[in-house]
Amino acid sequence: MNKFRDYIALNFEAIITSIVVNRREDSSASSGDSGGSSNNNINATTDVILHFGSMYRSCFRHANLYGQLVVTTRRVERFVFPFIDRALLPNFDESSDAMESLKLVMTAGATCNDNDSTTTIDTTSQQKMAELAASFLTRDYDAVWDQRFNPKLLSSEANYMTKRIALQILSTVLLTRSNYNIMIRYVxxxxxxxxxxxxxxxxxxxxxxxxxxxxxxxxxxxxxxxxxxxxxxxxxxxxxxxxxxxxxxxxxxxxxxxxxxxxxxxxxxxx
The missing domain is CATH 1.10.220 (Annexin V; domain 1)
Structure with missing residues (x-):
């Protein structure tokens, strides 16, 4: 697993871009391109999408990789925010998978118990990830909560599953000690x-x-x-x-x- 982590770290942008982009492409995107095939133009099936979701979560149970994910607003926009939009997809399996990935990132792995993972998060790593999560959730507060999480995942248009998991994420974030400043601002x-x-x-x-x-x-x-x-x-x-x-x-x-x-x-x- 250390070799896996180190390999991802050395090729972070290329690998995570492929994982996030390839999780879902509209059929129009692939049909509209008459050129050769591209890793960024895959009309992924649900099985493929779920596989990419599992890969995504496997990466960010490692504290060092999680730190690379949330280190800048640009990376959060590219590699985290897409899962908020995907949570609203009509396909139940795809939207559920997106919420599981979002839960991992926003709670720093505190509430995740995926059957698809063989990687557990030790206490020291989880604490480090919680501090990193608090930093990015504070830095990008408006973009996360006011512009996306509340109006999309807790809206009347969101389905039952999306609202349930979103509320569980929110509750965990607010009750996590390292998120005190976020809690005060939110409430x-x-x-x-x-x-x-x-x-x-x-x-x-x-x-x-x-x-x-x-x-x-x-x-x-x-x-x-x-x-x-x-x-x-x-x-x-x-x-x-x-x-x-x-x-x-x-x-x-x-x-x-x-x-x-x-x-x-x-x-x-x-x-």
Whole structure:
């Protein structure tokens, strides 16, 4: 695996460009080129796309390669952002695979447990990757969260699977200690709070549960900006009534969830 890592590091741009570009090409792109075949013009089948996804994740479980991936905004734009768009593809397998790759990058591997991987991330490497993730998520905050993640992956147009994984990614990012500055910025946003409150009302109980784990970070923040606190105050009665019934059946089997819900309700009432 060290030889694999070193080979990728020496040829990073060429190899990762091929992996990212070849994961998906529209049929129009290949049919419109009457010239010879090119590595950048493959009309990939789903099986090929999934294989490239596995290769991508195998690369970035290595801390050194992960560092090369997120070292500049240019590389994030070229090698990370395409997966946000691919998460919205109609093909379930392809969009799911894109979300798994995005999860690996944005959570620094903290939540990844792929069956296609034989590479585990040791504690030291994971900590190093978490610091690198915090750096790029802070540096490219607007481009990541405001321009892409929220409006695409958490929008009403996103499918069930995309929204679920996106909420899980968001929750992990906000609750990771090295991402403290990102968490403070994200939860001190009126727009973000309204978005998460809408997801609390989703038709899917799984999405409402994932949304709750993000919503509780907004409520628990001791230094709320006035706009956020006003929304919570103005909607306190409706929020508390709704939260009291939210996943009521889960409270008996999950004491931590029950305690968290009671604390969130009490905090909102105390505003």
């Amino acid at each position: 001190n946003s009126r727009t973000n709070l309204i978005l998460v409150m809408k997801l609390l009302r989703d038709n899917s109980p799984h999405i409402t549960l994932d949304a709750f784990h993000v919503f509780k970070v907004f409520v628990a923040n001791p230094n709320k900006i006035p706009e956020v606190e006003k929304i919570l105050k103005d909607n306190s009665q409706k929020l508390c009534t709704y939260l009291e019934t939210l996943h009521y059946d889960k409270e008996a089997s999950d004491q931590q969830f029950a305690d968290e819900k009671r604390l969130i309700i009490a905090t909102i009432r105390g505003l």
